[in-house]
Amino acid sequence: MQPAVSLQRNKSAGRPRSTESEAAVIIATAELLKEMPLRDLTIEEIARRAGVGKQTIYKWWKSKSAVALDAFCKAMLTEVEVPDTGSFLEDMVKQLRSVTRFYKSAAGSAFCQFLAEAQSDGEFKRTFLNVFLKPRRDAVRVIWERAIQRNEIAADTDPEIAMDNLYGPLIFRLMSGHGSLSESVTRQIARNAFLGIATEKAHAAYRKRTSER
Amino acid sequence: MQPAVSLQRNKSAGRPRSTESEAAVIIATAELLKEMPLRDLTIEEIARRAGVGKQTIYKWWKSKSAVALDAFCKAMLTEVEVPDTGSFLEDMVKQLRSVTRFYKSAAGSAFCQFLAEAQSDGEFKRTFLNVFLKPRRDAVRVIWERAIQRNEIAADTDPEIAMDNLYGPLIFRLMSGHGSLSESVTRQIARNAFLGIATEKAHAAYRKRTSER
Amino acid sequence: MQPAVSLQRNKSAGRPRSTESEAAVIIATAELLKEMPLRDLTIEEIARRAGVGKQTIYKWWKSKSAVALDAFCKAMLTEVEVPDTGSFLEDMVKQLRSVTRFYKSAAGSAFCQFLAEAQSDGEFKRTFLNVFLKPRRDAVRVIWERAIQRNEIAADTDPEIAMDNLYGPLIFRLMSGHGSLSESVTRQIARNAFLGIATEKAHAAYRKRTSER
Amino acid sequence: MQPAVSLQRNKSAGRPRSTESEAAVIIATAELLKEMPLRDLTIEEIARRAGVGKQTIYKWWKSKSAVALDAFCKAMLTEVEVPDTGSFLEDMVKQLRSVTRFYKSAAGSAFCQFLAEAQSDGEFKRTFLNVFLKPRRDAVRVIWERAIQRNEIAADTDPEIAMDNLYGPLIFRLMSGHGSLSESVTRQIARNAFLGIATEKAHAAYRKRTSER
DNA sequence: CTATAACCGAGACGGTACGTCAGGTCTTCGC
DNA sequence: GCGAAGACCTGACGTACCGTCTCGGTTATAG
Incomplete structure (x- = not known):
């Protein structure tokens, strides 16, 4: 540009x-x-x-x-803030909520507009992908990589798909408005995304933790 | 209309x-x-x-x-075809692939355009939701309800969120083009969506089944 | 019609x-x-x-x-009122003023509009002529005919042209607005129209009458 | 403009x-x-x-x-041609015929259309008056002024009204079509307009001239 | 210290589509 | 069959932007 x-x-x-x-x-x-x-x-x-x-x-x-x-x-000079709480699930929840907050803000609402614009402008679609989307995904991918290292998720997990499991529902809801994006909803999305790829051990740990409550 | x-x-x-x-x-x-x-x-x-x-x-x-x-x-007078294979995961895979195939077709590609249009036209957003999206979601929700009855997923699962776990990644990829939507990818998306909400029993069954291969 | x-x-x-x-x-x-x-x-x-x-x-x-x-x-059911004062000039003045008053009124202002319309609609032009204009001219022509009989104007005067000498200036001023249509102006128009066709005798009488004042 | x-x-x-x-x-x-x-x-x-x-x-x-x-x-860059034959009546006849010829021509026929248009557009009426009509009338008024100097018409003659006596009948006939505009008619119109304002002397001269024929 | 070159603001240009209005024609129903 | 209602196709309205094109002027580097 x-x-x-x-x-x-x-x-x-x-x-x-x-x-x-x-x-x-x-x-x-x-x-x-x-x-x-x-x-x-x-x-x-x-x-x-x-x-x-x-x-x-x-x-x-x-x-x-x-x-x-x-x-x-x-x-948006403000760097992408990538949480590192030590817990994969908590990292995801924090990240998802932070992104949601931004995309729902006045400034961030443009995101969906760009995605919309991309539907009828192939050139812009590529630019948007390279200039905005890819860098951001690269930045947050570390969350999944750390989770692999901590053995919370399987080593052969495809981070790209795993990321879409987290962000896809958010973007779908943002764009169509068919469901809310409350704190509770974002937690459920993150939880489902987590359990979808969690190792057996992490799974068990999660179940134990929740049953204690 | x-x-x-x-x-x-x-x-x-x-x-x-x-x-x-x-x-x-x-x-x-x-x-x-x-x-x-x-x-x-x-x-x-x-x-x-x-x-x-x-x-x-x-x-x-x-x-x-x-x-x-x-x-x-x-x-699109053709009714939404809702698979009923007896297996929740297979139902999801089938459904996701069928939807993907359609949205990638000449006729179906309009879907993303509608979602795009909705970003700058609130009135149309509502219409699109009510006329197209909601009815379709209502039709396929039965997949999740059957899964609950079969005890494959927890009774308190929110089908809305569960559906977004399946369709959100698809739509995100369709609209941004940041990832492919191959047969393998759709299977992984469905699998993650499945494991994200599966009961412990279903989880175990899935693990057993895959390890046998 | x-x-x-x-x-x-x-x-x-x-x-x-x-x-x-x-x-x-x-x-x-x-x-x-x-x-x-x-x-x-x-x-x-x-x-x-x-x-x-x-x-x-x-x-x-x-x-x-x-x-x-x-x-x-x-x-306009009201019949055309044709003055008969015994004096040709006074008849003309009266008639001209009466017509002027009407054409300047709310109802009469339509007259110019019809003439305007006729410029781009030949069929209407003929209708307007036959339905409105000709009958009115026929009605007032008697003023000139009486003047001929009274020997105020030459027997071979063409009443059509004589009438235009009286009404032409009025209509031109009405339509273009290049000059007023005060009492004084209408009198001058009528006088000029009168003297333009008056017999020598009538001319002399007029001169005598005005010089006495 | x-x-x-x-x-x-x-x-x-x-x-x-x-x-x-x-x-x-x-x-x-x-x-x-x-x-x-x-x-x-x-x-x-x-x-x-x-x-x-x-x-x-x-x-x-x-x-x-x-x-x-x-x-x-x-x-119409062609300047208005103002005749100067030495005879007021002949000047008028020439002028009237020249104007008539033009207004009846393909190009000149627009004149009536403008007058028509002016009936429903006050702004245009003013423009038409200032841009076209007034300048033309100013140009030909000299015919009447010369006649005053030659003592053919009274010094207190209002040229505006005198001009309307000449052009009014023409325009009325052009617009309504109730009478022809032959050479003979235009001469009569001019003659009437002339005699309507001629001095006694000019009147006598005219009578003498015509009786000789 | 010019000359050359690229930039800039302003704004006119030929276009395309907008959403509205009326024209004149047609098709239906009820009297 | 007449008359109301009103939908139909047509086409012009006047407006808004499009992307392009001159202009006069400005601000750099190159000679």
């Missing part, structure tokens, strides 16, 4: 890209996304709000979705 | 609704949806293709999404 | 024409013409206001202009 | 107005006006024919009538 200028020869003649304009576009887009769904966003309105020529936007971004994704990422 | 006129008194004065026009709209829409994503569909093009006035469409449907949903449902 | 029903055999099968409907259409049209120019009138709105089906209007009138003309004529 | 930019500093930012588009619109409109009455003209058809976006038309003109008037004026 943005040119990785740093490594580039900066010697090219001519006026360099205006950082003010870029920032103004990003900020205007972020604001607009709080007022309307991505679908209703228009390049024209972004340009108007940012006090920028339309051409400037077309020059640096491929589509309004690209601008929006850029704005979304910029607003 | 359309009023269920059949039982209604047909006494209303004036020319009755043209069934030809309605059918033409539905057919044209279905065709167009095979050529382009829902997002790129236009009322104008539907009208053109169907040989129908725009007004006629605006009169009977609220939005292009509504027309598309109608066309989608009409094309 | 208007059905000359009275002489018609009424024996035709089926429901006879509804006089209520006809009246309602005429009344609604008259009302609407007070609220908007003829150009902005719509058959749809007339039907709505009259509580009548569109078809009923299309059946009995050729166009909205025809309805409007009908309404206009019905509202 | 269009801003008289020529003397204006051209500092306004942005792409300048396209003269090609403007010309294309004017030409297309002029063509269309030869094929249909102003009333049946549509902005859409003008845009289509001119190969121009609708918005471009809406941006620079207030209504289709404004476009048409512009086209009409552009087509």
Whole structure:
């Protein structure tokens, strides 16, 4: 999206890209996304709000979705927080709840919009995957890897599928609204995802722990 | 969408609704949806293709999404086939694979588009839920209920969450494309969903069965 | 245009024409013409206001202009009043002022609208001419004929042209608004029209009369 | 209509107005006006024919009538020809016939349409008056002023009314079609208009001249 | 200290689709 | 069969954005 200028020869003649304009576009887009769904966003309105020529936007971004994704990422400098409680289940619960909280927030609600946009824009789908989704999944995968090392789940567990067992239900509920996402629900989702891949030993430990209550 | 006129008194004065026009709209829409994503569909093009006035469409449907949903449902008169193999896991595998096959087909690919559309149109979201999603979920819920009766899963299992454990990963993968949906993957998803809620007895049986192989 | 029903055999099968409907259409049209120019009138709105089906209007009138003309004529049952003061000039002044007063009134302002409509509807132009304009001109022509008999104007005067000398300026001013139509102006128009065709004798009499003042 | 930019500093930012588009619109409109009455003209058809976006038309003109008037004026760059034969009556006859010929021509027939349009569009009425009618009347008024100087008509003659005596009958006949506009008719109209305001001396001279024949 | 080059804002351009309105035709029911 | 009701296709309305295209001006590096 943005040119990785740093490594580039900066010697090219001519006026360099205006950082003010870029920032103004990003900020205007972020604001607009709080007022309307991505679908209703228009390049024209972004340009108007940012006090920028339309051409400037077309020059640096491929589509309004690209601008929006850029704005979304910029607003999310906060690193992904990966919990490490020592308990796989608790890590999952914490993570799921944290993600849920974010996706339900004003800023995070854009996530579903991006997934929606991806349905009719293959190019954006790939970008979204590479720029946002994959990195985040890579970051949280450690939870499952630690669980394997702790022998809580089988060594041959496919973390990708295991992750979808956790996040899939969340995203489905977010997008269709067919069920709530209360604390209780997220715990059940996490628990099911956990028991679905837990080793026999971890299973037994879980049963023992819950029966004691 | 359309009023269920059949039982209604047909006494209303004036020319009755043209069934030809309605059918033409539905057919044209279905065709167009095979050529382009829902997002790129236009009322104008539907009208053109169907040989129908725009007004006629605006009169009977609220939005292009509504027309598309109608066309989608009409094309799917085939009842939801709910497997009953006697084994909960096999039922799930069969169901998941059947749904996956459909959603990956030309006709079924519209499903994700509807979910996408719902992200920026609350009214349609509700309609989609009530007209399509809820009925389908109601139909397949019997798989889980049978499993409870057979004591394969705990009596206090929440079928809604259990269903999301099965379908959530599928939909997430369909929409984001971050992972494949091969036969092997669907089996793993189903297995994890199964083990996540299986009773201790069912768990043991599953372990025994797999270790024998 | 208007059905000359009275002489018609009424024996035709089926429901006879509804006089209520006809009246309602005429009344609604008259009302609407007070609220908007003829150009902005719509058959749809007339039907709505009259509580009548569109078809009923299309059946009995050729166009909205025809309805409007009908309404206009019905509202003008008052016979054309032709002054007879004994003096040709005074007759003309009186007539011109009376016509001016009417055409400037709410009801009479429709006249210019009809003339306007006629510019793009040849059929209506003929109707308007025959139904409204010609009869009125025939009625007032007597003023000129009397003047000929009184030897105020030459026997070979063409009354048609003479009438246009009187009414042409009025209508031009009404339609273009390039000049007022005060009492003084109408008198000058009439005077010029008079002197333009007056016999030498009448001319001398007029000069004598005015110089005495 | 269009801003008289020529003397204006051209500092306004942005792409300048396209003269090609403007010309294309004017030409297309002029063509269309030869094929249909102003009333049946549509902005859409003008845009289509001119190969121009609708918005471009809406941006620079207030209504289709404004476009048409512009086209009409552009087509009439030919200066108003004001005759100067030395004889007031002959000047009037010549002028009237020249105007009549034009208004009856394909191009000139639009005049009545403008007058018609003015009946339902006050804004256009004012524009038409200022842009077309007033300037033309100003140009020909000199005929009457010369006549005053030559003592053919009274010094206190109101030229405005005198002009209406000449042009009013023409326009009335043009618009209503209740009488022809032959050479003979135009001469009579002019003669009546002349005698209506001629001085006693001019009157006598006219009588003498005609009796000689 | 120019010259060249790329950038920028502004905004006009040819288009496409929007959702609305009315036109004129048709089809039904009830009187 | 007439009249109301109202659905139908058609096509123009005026608006909003699309993505492209000039403009005048600005800000860099290269010579």
